Amino acid sequence: MGAKQPIAMPPALQSSATWAKSTQSDDLIAVNGLLTSLVPRATLAESYVTSLVPVAKIRGIERKFEGAAMREWKAHSYEKISIFRDYVEAFVRASGNAFNRAYIDACAGDTENVLKVTGERFPGSAEIALAVQPPFTHVALFELPHKAKRLHTLKAQYGGSREVGVYEGNCNELMIAALRGLPVKAPTFAFIDPDGMEVEWRTIRLLADHKRQYAESQNKTKVEMWILFSTGGMGRMLGSNEASARAANLPEKVARLYGGWGPWERIWKARLTGELKPGEARLAYLLLYMDRLEELGYRYLLARPVHTTRGELYVMVFASDSTAGGNIMQWAQQKERVVKRADVLFEMPEARPQYDDIHTGWRDQLPFKLPEWREYNYESAP
Numbered sequence: 256m257g258a259k260q261p262i263a264m265p266p267a268l269q270s271s272a273t274w275a276k277s278t279q280s281d282d283l284i285a286v287n288g289l290l291t292s293l294v295p296r297a298t299l300a301e302s303y304v305t306s307l308v309p310v311a312k313i314r315g316i317e318r319k320f321e322g323a324a325m326r327e328w329k330a331h332s333y334e335k336i337s338i339f340r341d342y343v344e345a346f347v348r349a350s351g352n353a354f355n356r357a358y359i360d361a362c363a364g365d366t367e368n369v370l371k372v373t374g375e376r377f378p379g380s381a382e383i384a385l386a387v388q389p390p391f392t393h394v395a396l397f398e399l400p401h402k403a404k405r406l407h408t409l410k411a412q413y414g415g416s417r418e419v420g421v422y423e424g425n426c427n428e429l430m431i432a433a434l435r436g437l438p439v440k441a442p443t444f445a446f447i448d449p450d451g452m453e454v455e456w457r458t459i460r461l462l463a464d465h466k467r468q469y470a471e472s473q474n475k476t477k478v479e480m481w482i483l484f485s486t487g488g489m490g491r492m493l494g495s496n497e498a499s500a501r502a503a504n505l506p507e508k509v510a511r512l513y514g515g516w517g518p519w520e521r522i523w524k525a526r527l528t529g530e531l532k533p534g535e536a537r538l539a540y541l542l543l544y545m546d547r548l549e550e551l552g553y554r555y556l557l558a559r560p561v562h563t564t565r566g567e568l569y570v571m572v573f574a575s576d577s578t579a580g581g582n583i584m585q586w587a588q589q590k591e592r593v594v595k596r597a598d599v600l601f602e603m604p605e606a607r608p609q610y611d612d613i614h615t616g617w618r619d620q621l622p623f624k625l626p627e628w629r630e631y632n633y634e635s636a637p
Protein backbone atom coordinates (compact mmCIF):
# COMPACT_ATOMS: atom_id res chain seq x y z
CA MET A 256 0.00 0.00 0.00
CA GLY A 257 1.37 3.40 -0.87
CA ALA A 258 1.26 6.25 1.61
CA LYS A 259 -1.61 8.66 1.35
CA GLN A 260 -0.51 11.66 -0.62
CA PRO A 261 -2.53 14.67 0.28
CA ILE A 262 -2.43 17.16 -2.51
CA ALA A 263 -3.52 20.74 -2.48
CA MET A 264 -7.09 21.41 -3.41
CA PRO A 265 -7.20 22.61 -6.99
CA PRO A 266 -6.37 26.32 -7.10
CA ALA A 267 -9.73 26.97 -8.70
CA LEU A 268 -11.44 25.17 -5.88
CA GLN A 269 -14.58 27.00 -6.73
CA SER A 270 -14.33 26.19 -10.44
CA SER A 271 -15.73 23.26 -12.32
CA ALA A 272 -12.63 21.16 -12.46
CA THR A 273 -12.81 17.41 -12.96
CA TRP A 274 -10.97 15.20 -10.64
CA ALA A 275 -9.79 11.67 -10.53
CA LYS A 276 -9.82 10.77 -6.88
CA SER A 277 -7.79 7.84 -5.76
CA THR A 278 -7.75 5.58 -2.79
CA GLN A 279 -4.50 4.65 -1.18
CA SER A 280 -3.33 1.77 -3.34
CA ASP A 281 -0.15 1.96 -5.43
CA ASP A 282 -2.09 0.22 -8.13
CA LEU A 283 -4.59 3.04 -8.26
CA ILE A 284 -2.06 5.81 -8.26
CA ALA A 285 -0.40 4.13 -11.22
CA VAL A 286 -3.71 3.88 -12.94
CA ASN A 287 -4.46 7.50 -12.32
CA GLY A 288 -1.19 8.31 -14.03
CA LEU A 289 -2.25 6.16 -16.93
CA LEU A 290 -5.67 7.70 -17.10
CA THR A 291 -4.27 11.16 -17.17
CA SER A 292 -1.76 10.23 -19.81
CA LEU A 293 -4.49 9.18 -22.20
CA VAL A 294 -4.74 12.83 -23.13
CA PRO A 295 -1.72 15.00 -22.44
CA ARG A 296 -2.43 17.54 -19.77
CA ALA A 297 -1.39 20.43 -22.01
CA THR A 298 -3.87 19.37 -24.65
CA LEU A 299 -6.59 18.92 -22.09
CA ALA A 300 -6.76 22.58 -21.23
CA GLU A 301 -7.21 23.45 -24.87
CA SER A 302 -9.32 20.56 -25.97
CA TYR A 303 -11.55 19.75 -23.04
CA VAL A 304 -14.55 20.04 -25.22
CA THR A 305 -17.83 18.32 -25.64
CA SER A 306 -19.36 16.61 -28.61
CA LEU A 307 -22.80 15.26 -29.24
CA VAL A 308 -24.24 12.02 -30.43
CA PRO A 309 -23.98 12.02 -34.23
CA VAL A 310 -27.29 13.09 -35.70
CA ALA A 311 -27.37 10.08 -38.03
CA LYS A 312 -27.37 7.77 -35.02
CA ILE A 313 -30.24 9.66 -33.46
CA ARG A 314 -32.34 9.67 -36.60
CA GLY A 315 -32.15 5.90 -36.89
CA ILE A 316 -34.16 5.57 -33.71
CA GLU A 317 -36.31 8.64 -34.09
CA ARG A 318 -38.68 7.09 -36.60
CA LYS A 319 -39.86 4.48 -34.13
CA PHE A 320 -41.25 7.16 -31.89
CA GLU A 321 -43.43 9.22 -34.17
CA GLY A 322 -46.28 10.61 -32.12
CA ALA A 323 -44.78 9.87 -28.70
CA ALA A 324 -44.62 12.61 -26.09
CA MET A 325 -41.23 14.24 -25.79
CA ARG A 326 -39.07 15.91 -23.20
CA GLU A 327 -37.12 19.00 -24.15
CA TRP A 328 -33.47 18.85 -23.20
CA LYS A 329 -30.89 21.52 -22.94
CA ALA A 330 -27.42 21.12 -24.43
CA HIS A 331 -25.85 20.04 -21.12
CA SER A 332 -28.17 17.02 -20.83
CA TYR A 333 -27.32 16.11 -24.37
CA GLU A 334 -23.65 16.31 -23.49
CA LYS A 335 -24.23 13.97 -20.55
CA ILE A 336 -26.12 11.46 -22.67
CA SER A 337 -23.44 11.43 -25.35
CA ILE A 338 -20.81 10.51 -22.75
CA PHE A 339 -23.22 7.89 -21.46
CA ARG A 340 -23.65 6.42 -24.93
CA ASP A 341 -19.91 6.20 -25.50
CA TYR A 342 -19.41 4.53 -22.14
CA VAL A 343 -22.24 2.01 -22.45
CA GLU A 344 -21.20 0.99 -25.96
CA ALA A 345 -17.67 0.39 -24.70
CA PHE A 346 -18.92 -1.38 -21.55
CA VAL A 347 -20.83 -4.06 -23.47
CA ARG A 348 -17.94 -4.59 -25.85
CA ALA A 349 -15.50 -4.91 -22.96
CA SER A 350 -17.78 -7.42 -21.22
CA GLY A 351 -18.68 -9.20 -24.46
CA ASN A 352 -17.38 -12.57 -23.27
CA ALA A 353 -19.44 -12.59 -20.07
CA PHE A 354 -22.43 -14.93 -19.95
CA ASN A 355 -24.66 -12.09 -18.67
CA ARG A 356 -24.43 -8.30 -18.61
CA ALA A 357 -26.78 -6.16 -16.53
CA TYR A 358 -27.94 -2.56 -16.76
CA ILE A 359 -29.80 -0.62 -14.08
CA ASP A 360 -31.40 2.74 -14.86
CA ALA A 361 -32.60 4.22 -11.57
CA CYS A 362 -34.24 7.22 -13.27
CA ALA A 363 -34.98 6.09 -16.80
CA GLY A 364 -36.83 9.20 -17.92
CA ASP A 365 -38.94 9.69 -21.02
CA THR A 366 -38.39 7.41 -23.93
CA GLU A 367 -37.96 10.21 -26.40
CA ASN A 368 -36.22 13.52 -26.06
CA VAL A 369 -35.70 16.56 -28.17
CA LEU A 370 -32.79 18.97 -28.04
CA LYS A 371 -34.28 22.39 -27.47
CA VAL A 372 -31.77 24.46 -29.45
CA THR A 373 -31.92 22.44 -32.66
CA GLY A 374 -35.14 20.45 -32.41
CA GLU A 375 -33.24 17.18 -32.91
CA ARG A 376 -34.75 14.09 -31.42
CA PHE A 377 -32.59 11.61 -29.61
CA PRO A 378 -33.00 8.51 -27.48
CA GLY A 379 -32.77 8.57 -23.71
CA SER A 380 -30.60 6.38 -21.54
CA ALA A 381 -33.02 3.43 -21.39
CA GLU A 382 -33.29 3.15 -25.14
CA ILE A 383 -29.56 3.57 -25.69
CA ALA A 384 -28.91 0.78 -23.20
CA LEU A 385 -31.55 -1.47 -24.77
CA ALA A 386 -30.18 -0.91 -28.27
CA VAL A 387 -26.46 -1.57 -27.68
CA GLN A 388 -24.72 -4.64 -29.03
CA PRO A 389 -23.84 -7.08 -27.64
CA PRO A 390 -27.02 -6.63 -25.62
CA PHE A 391 -27.46 -6.40 -21.88
CA THR A 392 -29.05 -9.69 -20.87
CA HIS A 393 -30.74 -8.14 -17.82
CA VAL A 394 -32.17 -4.63 -17.66
CA ALA A 395 -33.97 -2.90 -14.77
CA LEU A 396 -35.66 0.42 -15.55
CA PHE A 397 -37.16 2.64 -12.83
CA GLU A 398 -39.43 5.62 -13.34
CA LEU A 399 -42.21 7.39 -11.53
CA PRO A 400 -45.63 5.98 -12.53
CA HIS A 401 -46.79 8.81 -14.76
CA LYS A 402 -43.76 8.38 -17.01
CA ALA A 403 -43.09 4.68 -16.68
CA LYS A 404 -45.81 3.65 -19.10
CA ARG A 405 -43.65 4.60 -22.05
CA LEU A 406 -40.89 2.31 -20.83
CA HIS A 407 -43.21 -0.61 -21.48
CA THR A 408 -43.24 0.38 -25.15
CA LEU A 409 -39.46 0.23 -25.17
CA LYS A 410 -39.54 -3.13 -23.46
CA ALA A 411 -41.89 -4.48 -26.15
CA GLN A 412 -39.64 -3.07 -28.89
CA TYR A 413 -36.29 -4.16 -27.60
CA GLY A 414 -36.96 -6.74 -24.91
CA GLY A 415 -36.87 -9.97 -26.93
CA SER A 416 -35.97 -12.98 -24.87
CA ARG A 417 -33.93 -11.14 -22.28
CA GLU A 418 -35.03 -9.99 -18.85
CA VAL A 419 -36.29 -6.41 -18.90
CA GLY A 420 -37.98 -5.18 -15.72
CA VAL A 421 -39.93 -1.93 -15.64
CA TYR A 422 -40.34 -0.73 -12.06
CA GLU A 423 -42.98 1.94 -11.69
CA GLY A 424 -42.43 4.06 -8.62
CA ASN A 425 -39.72 5.31 -6.34
CA CYS A 426 -36.40 3.61 -7.12
CA ASN A 427 -35.40 3.94 -3.45
CA GLU A 428 -38.32 1.71 -2.49
CA LEU A 429 -38.12 -0.72 -5.39
CA MET A 430 -34.39 -1.36 -5.73
CA ILE A 431 -34.26 -4.32 -3.33
CA ALA A 432 -36.85 -6.25 -5.32
CA ALA A 433 -35.20 -5.44 -8.63
CA LEU A 434 -31.75 -6.56 -7.50
CA ARG A 435 -33.11 -9.97 -6.55
CA GLY A 436 -33.66 -10.62 -10.25
CA LEU A 437 -30.17 -9.62 -11.38
CA PRO A 438 -27.34 -12.17 -11.53
CA VAL A 439 -24.52 -11.30 -9.14
CA LYS A 440 -21.88 -12.62 -11.52
CA ALA A 441 -22.86 -10.33 -14.38
CA PRO A 442 -20.78 -7.21 -15.10
CA THR A 443 -23.31 -4.55 -14.09
CA PHE A 444 -23.57 -0.86 -14.86
CA ALA A 445 -25.98 1.44 -13.02
CA PHE A 446 -26.93 4.90 -14.25
CA ILE A 447 -28.20 7.16 -11.47
CA ASP A 448 -29.58 10.18 -13.24
CA PRO A 449 -32.15 12.01 -11.11
CA ASP A 450 -33.41 15.54 -11.72
CA GLY A 451 -31.99 16.58 -8.34
CA MET A 452 -31.47 14.76 -5.06
CA GLU A 453 -34.07 12.04 -5.37
CA VAL A 454 -31.76 9.04 -5.18
CA GLU A 455 -30.95 8.23 -1.57
CA TRP A 456 -27.80 6.78 -0.11
CA ARG A 457 -29.53 3.53 0.90
CA THR A 458 -30.05 2.88 -2.82
CA ILE A 459 -26.41 3.54 -3.69
CA ARG A 460 -25.39 1.25 -0.82
CA LEU A 461 -27.71 -1.51 -2.01
CA LEU A 462 -26.17 -1.30 -5.46
CA ALA A 463 -22.65 -1.39 -4.06
CA ASP A 464 -23.52 -4.41 -1.90
CA HIS A 465 -25.35 -6.36 -4.60
CA LYS A 466 -22.25 -8.10 -5.97
CA ARG A 467 -19.94 -7.42 -3.04
CA GLN A 468 -19.60 -10.95 -1.70
CA TYR A 469 -18.99 -12.43 -5.12
CA ALA A 470 -16.64 -9.62 -6.13
CA GLU A 471 -14.57 -9.86 -2.95
CA SER A 472 -14.29 -13.63 -2.94
CA GLN A 473 -13.58 -13.99 -6.67
CA ASN A 474 -11.56 -10.83 -7.27
CA LYS A 475 -14.30 -9.42 -9.49
CA THR A 476 -15.89 -6.00 -9.68
CA LYS A 477 -18.88 -4.57 -7.84
CA VAL A 478 -21.70 -2.75 -9.63
CA GLU A 479 -20.27 0.18 -11.56
CA MET A 480 -22.15 3.45 -11.16
CA TRP A 481 -22.37 6.79 -12.90
CA ILE A 482 -24.16 9.16 -10.57
CA LEU A 483 -25.46 12.67 -11.05
CA PHE A 484 -24.50 14.74 -8.02
CA SER A 485 -26.30 18.05 -8.10
CA THR A 486 -23.70 20.54 -6.86
CA GLY A 487 -25.92 23.33 -8.15
CA GLY A 488 -28.88 21.91 -6.22
CA MET A 489 -26.84 21.58 -3.03
CA GLY A 490 -25.70 25.17 -3.39
CA ARG A 491 -29.26 26.37 -3.87
CA MET A 492 -30.88 24.18 -1.23
CA LEU A 493 -28.31 24.69 1.45
CA GLY A 494 -27.76 28.30 0.51
CA SER A 495 -27.26 31.16 2.87
CA ASN A 496 -30.81 31.19 4.24
CA GLU A 497 -30.88 28.57 6.98
CA ALA A 498 -34.41 29.31 8.14
CA SER A 499 -36.01 28.79 4.75
CA ALA A 500 -34.01 25.60 4.17
CA ARG A 501 -35.18 24.20 7.51
CA ALA A 502 -38.76 25.28 6.90
CA ALA A 503 -38.74 23.31 3.66
CA ASN A 504 -37.29 20.26 5.44
CA LEU A 505 -34.29 20.31 3.15
CA PRO A 506 -31.75 19.09 5.72
CA GLU A 507 -33.73 15.85 5.96
CA LYS A 508 -33.48 15.45 2.20
CA VAL A 509 -29.74 16.05 2.22
CA ALA A 510 -29.32 13.55 5.07
CA ARG A 511 -31.08 10.95 2.92
CA LEU A 512 -28.84 11.78 0.00
CA TYR A 513 -25.70 11.20 2.08
CA GLY A 514 -27.18 8.53 4.33
CA GLY A 515 -26.06 10.46 7.36
CA TRP A 516 -25.75 13.63 9.38
CA GLY A 517 -22.67 15.49 10.50
CA PRO A 518 -19.96 16.33 7.95
CA TRP A 519 -22.22 18.01 5.41
CA GLU A 520 -23.86 20.00 8.22
CA ARG A 521 -20.44 21.35 9.17
CA ILE A 522 -19.80 22.40 5.58
CA TRP A 523 -23.20 24.07 5.51
CA LYS A 524 -22.35 25.93 8.71
CA ALA A 525 -19.07 27.08 7.13
CA ARG A 526 -21.05 28.36 4.18
CA LEU A 527 -23.50 30.19 6.47
CA THR A 528 -20.71 31.85 8.43
CA GLY A 529 -18.67 32.71 5.34
CA GLU A 530 -15.80 30.34 6.18
CA LEU A 531 -16.33 28.82 2.73
CA LYS A 532 -17.30 30.63 -0.44
CA PRO A 533 -20.26 29.23 -2.41
CA GLY A 534 -18.04 27.43 -4.94
CA GLU A 535 -15.85 26.01 -2.18
CA ALA A 536 -18.88 24.68 -0.35
CA ARG A 537 -20.22 23.06 -3.54
CA LEU A 538 -16.91 21.34 -4.13
CA ALA A 539 -16.71 20.20 -0.51
CA TYR A 540 -20.22 18.68 -0.76
CA LEU A 541 -19.08 16.78 -3.83
CA LEU A 542 -15.82 15.51 -2.31
CA LEU A 543 -17.73 14.42 0.75
CA TYR A 544 -20.05 12.38 -1.45
CA MET A 545 -17.03 10.85 -3.17
CA ASP A 546 -15.65 9.99 0.27
CA ARG A 547 -18.84 8.08 0.93
CA LEU A 548 -18.36 6.14 -2.29
CA GLU A 549 -14.81 5.38 -1.31
CA GLU A 550 -16.09 4.05 2.02
CA LEU A 551 -18.20 1.61 0.00
CA GLY A 552 -14.94 0.20 -1.34
CA TYR A 553 -14.75 1.72 -4.81
CA ARG A 554 -11.23 1.90 -6.18
CA TYR A 555 -11.73 4.42 -8.97
CA LEU A 556 -13.66 7.62 -8.60
CA LEU A 557 -13.90 10.12 -11.40
CA ALA A 558 -15.78 13.39 -11.44
CA ARG A 559 -16.97 15.24 -14.52
CA PRO A 560 -18.62 18.64 -14.10
CA VAL A 561 -21.40 19.62 -16.45
CA HIS A 562 -22.27 23.25 -16.81
CA THR A 563 -23.78 25.93 -18.94
CA THR A 564 -22.29 29.31 -19.72
CA ARG A 565 -23.80 30.44 -16.41
CA GLY A 566 -21.92 27.96 -14.28
CA GLU A 567 -21.82 24.40 -12.98
CA LEU A 568 -25.09 22.52 -12.72
CA TYR A 569 -23.99 19.12 -11.56
CA VAL A 570 -21.09 16.71 -11.50
CA MET A 571 -21.23 13.21 -12.89
CA VAL A 572 -19.43 10.86 -10.51
CA PHE A 573 -18.16 7.52 -11.72
CA ALA A 574 -17.45 4.73 -9.23
CA SER A 575 -15.83 1.49 -10.28
CA ASP A 576 -13.46 -1.27 -9.24
CA SER A 577 -12.38 -1.93 -12.77
CA THR A 578 -9.20 -0.56 -14.29
CA ALA A 579 -10.70 -0.98 -17.74
CA GLY A 580 -13.87 0.78 -16.58
CA GLY A 581 -11.83 3.70 -15.25
CA ASN A 582 -9.91 3.95 -18.51
CA ILE A 583 -13.03 3.84 -20.63
CA MET A 584 -14.86 6.47 -18.61
CA GLN A 585 -11.84 8.74 -18.62
CA TRP A 586 -11.69 8.39 -22.39
CA ALA A 587 -15.42 9.11 -22.74
CA GLN A 588 -15.21 12.12 -20.45
CA GLN A 589 -12.24 13.63 -22.19
CA LYS A 590 -13.31 12.95 -25.74
CA GLU A 591 -13.57 16.03 -27.91
CA ARG A 592 -17.14 17.22 -28.05
CA VAL A 593 -19.01 20.14 -29.54
CA VAL A 594 -21.89 21.76 -27.71
CA LYS A 595 -24.76 22.44 -30.08
CA ARG A 596 -26.12 25.94 -30.35
CA ALA A 597 -29.00 27.17 -32.42
CA ASP A 598 -27.47 30.37 -33.66
CA VAL A 599 -24.09 29.38 -35.09
CA LEU A 600 -22.92 28.79 -38.64
CA PHE A 601 -20.15 26.42 -37.61
CA GLU A 602 -19.99 24.11 -34.64
CA MET A 603 -16.89 24.87 -32.65
CA PRO A 604 -15.38 22.94 -29.77
CA GLU A 605 -15.85 24.81 -26.50
CA ALA A 606 -13.09 25.71 -24.08
CA ARG A 607 -13.56 23.90 -20.78
CA PRO A 608 -11.75 23.82 -17.46
CA GLN A 609 -8.77 21.57 -17.14
CA TYR A 610 -8.98 18.22 -15.45
CA ASP A 611 -7.31 17.89 -12.09
CA ASP A 612 -6.46 14.72 -10.26
CA ILE A 613 -7.28 14.75 -6.58
CA HIS A 614 -5.90 12.19 -4.21
CA THR A 615 -7.09 11.67 -0.71
CA GLY A 616 -6.40 14.52 1.67
CA TRP A 617 -8.96 17.11 0.68
CA ARG A 618 -10.25 17.20 4.26
CA ASP A 619 -6.79 18.30 5.38
CA GLN A 620 -7.15 21.37 3.20
CA LEU A 621 -10.34 22.49 4.91
CA PRO A 622 -9.98 25.26 7.46
CA PHE A 623 -11.90 23.14 9.99
CA LYS A 624 -12.27 19.51 11.03
CA LEU A 625 -15.27 17.53 9.89
CA PRO A 626 -17.18 15.51 12.49
CA GLU A 627 -17.86 11.78 12.24
CA TRP A 628 -20.89 10.57 10.36
CA ARG A 629 -24.08 9.82 12.27
CA GLU A 630 -25.85 7.32 10.05
CA TYR A 631 -29.35 8.15 8.88
CA ASN A 632 -32.06 5.83 10.09
CA TYR A 633 -34.32 5.25 7.10
CA GLU A 634 -36.67 3.00 9.08
CA SER A 635 -37.65 5.67 11.56
CA ALA A 636 -37.46 8.53 9.06
CA PRO A 637 -40.42 10.91 8.80
Ligand SMILES: C[S@@+](CC[C@H](N)C(=O)[O-])C[C@H]1O[C@@H](n2cnc3c(N)ncnc32)[C@H](O)[C@@H]1O
Nearest residue numbers: 362363364379380398399425426448449450453
Ligand atom coordinates in the same frame (compact mmCIF):
# COMPACT_ATOMS: atom_id res chain seq x y z
C1 LIG B 1 -32.91 13.57 -15.79
S1 LIG B 1 -34.31 12.56 -15.96
C2 LIG B 1 -33.65 11.06 -16.51
C3 LIG B 1 -33.22 11.04 -17.91
C4 LIG B 1 -32.83 9.70 -18.44
N1 LIG B 1 -31.83 9.04 -17.58
C5 LIG B 1 -32.33 9.78 -19.84
O1 LIG B 1 -31.12 9.85 -20.02
O2 LIG B 1 -33.14 9.79 -20.74
C6 LIG B 1 -34.73 12.16 -14.31
C7 LIG B 1 -35.93 11.26 -14.19
O3 LIG B 1 -35.97 10.73 -12.88
C8 LIG B 1 -37.29 10.47 -12.55
N2 LIG B 1 -37.36 10.31 -11.07
C9 LIG B 1 -37.34 11.28 -10.12
N3 LIG B 1 -37.40 10.72 -8.90
C10 LIG B 1 -37.42 9.38 -9.06
C11 LIG B 1 -37.47 8.28 -8.16
N4 LIG B 1 -37.48 8.47 -6.82
N5 LIG B 1 -37.49 7.04 -8.67
C12 LIG B 1 -37.47 6.85 -10.01
N6 LIG B 1 -37.42 7.86 -10.93
C13 LIG B 1 -37.40 9.11 -10.45
C14 LIG B 1 -38.04 11.68 -13.09
O4 LIG B 1 -39.38 11.39 -13.30
C15 LIG B 1 -37.26 11.95 -14.39
O5 LIG B 1 -37.92 11.40 -15.48
